[in-house]
Amino acid sequence: MAKGDKSDTPQKQDTKCFMELLRVYFRSYCEKSTIHCVRYLYDPQLHNLERLIWCLLLSVSIALSWFFYLMLSERFVSQKLQTVVHDPQYPVFLVEFPAVGICTDNRINWSQLQAAKSEFLPANASLELVESFTTLVARLETLRFGSFSVGLSELDDDNLEAVNFINITTLAMFLTLSCQDIMVLNSCQWRSTTFDCCEYFVMEKTEFGFCLVFNSDLSPRSKEIKKREGSQFYPRHNAKAGQSSGLNFDLLLNESFKRPNSLATDKVYIMIKKPDQMSNVVYSMTQNTETYVTVRPDLTWTDETTRSIPPERRNCLFVDEQLELDPADSAKKYGKPFQLTNCLNRCHESYLIQLCNCSLPIFFLHNQKVKECTATSLRCIARHNDIFSYDKRREEDALFSATKPGMTCSCLVNCYLLDYYTATTTLPLSAKRIPKDPQQKLFRVDVHYQVETTPLYRTSLEFTTIDLIANLGGIFGLCLGASMVSAFELIYYLTVGFGMHLYDNSYYGVLHRKMKIKWRAFKSYLKNEVTHLADHQVHPSQKDQTTNKIRHPHHHQRNAW
Secondary structure, X not given: OHHHHHHHHHHHHHHHHHHHHHHHHHHHHHHHOOOOOHHHHHOOOOOHHHHHHHHHHHHHHHHHHHHHXXXXXXXXXXXXXXXXXXXXXXXXXXXXXOEEEEEEOOOOOHHHHHHHHHHHOOOOOOHHHHHHHHHHHHHHOOOOOOOOOOOHHXXXXXXXXXXXXXXXXXXXXXXXOOHHHHEOOOOOEEOOEEOOHHHHEEEEEEOOEEEEEEOOOOOHHHHHHHHHHOOOOOOOEXXXXXXXXXXXEEEEEEHHHOOOOOOOOOOEEEEEEOOOOOOOOEEEEOOOEEEEEEEEEEEEEEOHHHHHOOHHHHOEEOHHHOOOOOOOXXXXXXXXXXXXXXXXXXXXXXXXHHHHOOXXXXXXXXXXXXXXXXXXXXHHHHHOHHHHOOEOOOOHHHHOOOOOOOEOOOOOEEOEEEEEEEEEEEEEOOOOOOOOOOOEEEEEEEEEEOOOEEEEEEEEEOOOXXXXXXXXXXXXXXXXXXXXXXXXXXXXXXOHHHHHHHHHOOHHHHHHHHHHHHHHHHHHHHHHHHHHHHHOOOOHHHHHHHHHOOOOHHHOOOOOO
């Protein structure tokens, strides 16, 4: 027992020495700490009860800081968005003037029927083939995506197989009403300056069919205009608001353009869309009226702080987040902004391909991956017209008792979102302005901005990383009187400072001696274990003698366990 007491005495002295050093170091930190209340924990001038009170106050402050930290962390992790007015007086001349499309309800010029027969039919065409061709032309007069008025039963009775060799897109383009057919010469004005109507109204594809479009940036002719006038001047901009401050033009429809007993009406539709947008909703205009189209641009941009949020949550895509298209895709040459703006149009085409196994370049870009729809494909288009006519959201079936078939498109808008809110006002023309020829119908159109300035909205994270750091600093400053320097100070005292304190008090020598003793004991233990395994491999006749020996580790004998 005496030996055991002597061997334990140095270890107890070393432990006591370490605890003493720790106590002295803690007292030194309490005296110098910049965190409030800490210096009172070891103040020799205070009573123990006072120290206890300050200790409780410090614990409550730390608990409050932790509680507020959890609240801020939850708010930061939720990553909510907020939309604020970035500029309440954003000038509209910084925004591109919308593209204006003109689409007649009657999609063909019936007076060109004979010319079309000569162009598309063989010279010795039979009467049956001519009749089938005439029927096909009649079906095209109301052909538009999602609004095909010809019933499937009528198409079943038509001999469309006989004219299946005719390219529908080329035929529709040949028969469509041209600018010279419907525009009144010298009636077009831009910002009160007259211009050549047919020079700037360009024939382009829309989901309504071929339409005349002003200020577009899609077709080859529009590209030529942009190259000629300069990209900074085209698409055009406008700084003024009010009637006659934007685009003015007149349309004149002749009854000879329509087929006798035609299903088409005398209405004309106007489409307001972005310059790089293929199609949008249309507004109808009646004959012998003056229509005022008021446009108010609405601009919302989402800043870069939201990139950490998935696009589905922020409900928009940055241009560089668009997936790269296959080189065979015709949309690739238009660039990623075009793909983002016309996502809905491309989704509609995918439904047409899925249901009818073809695409129709009258409404969409020419798709080289699938075949082009033929005359017999009109039956499929009519059969699924109820689906093509309705854009359906995924969640809406839960809110309606009767579900309706439609196209579900998961399209996200551009994070730099430009919309044109449109309102129309129609007034009848005076008797003096109405054409005296009853075969003619006049339409006067005025497209202008509603205001000269518009609010610019910005969508950003409600609580960013900078906000989190600032709020944490405020909370720790309020509850503990601490700052970032205090945190660095605490880290220093727990690491470098404590190590230097032990070094200054020569504790590392004591620690080194203790580690050497433990290392020797560990090696001795390993040696005894190896010898013990060797003893188990002796001859069976010596097994009883080896097993019965009792060894003691302090007598330099082998360890039995």
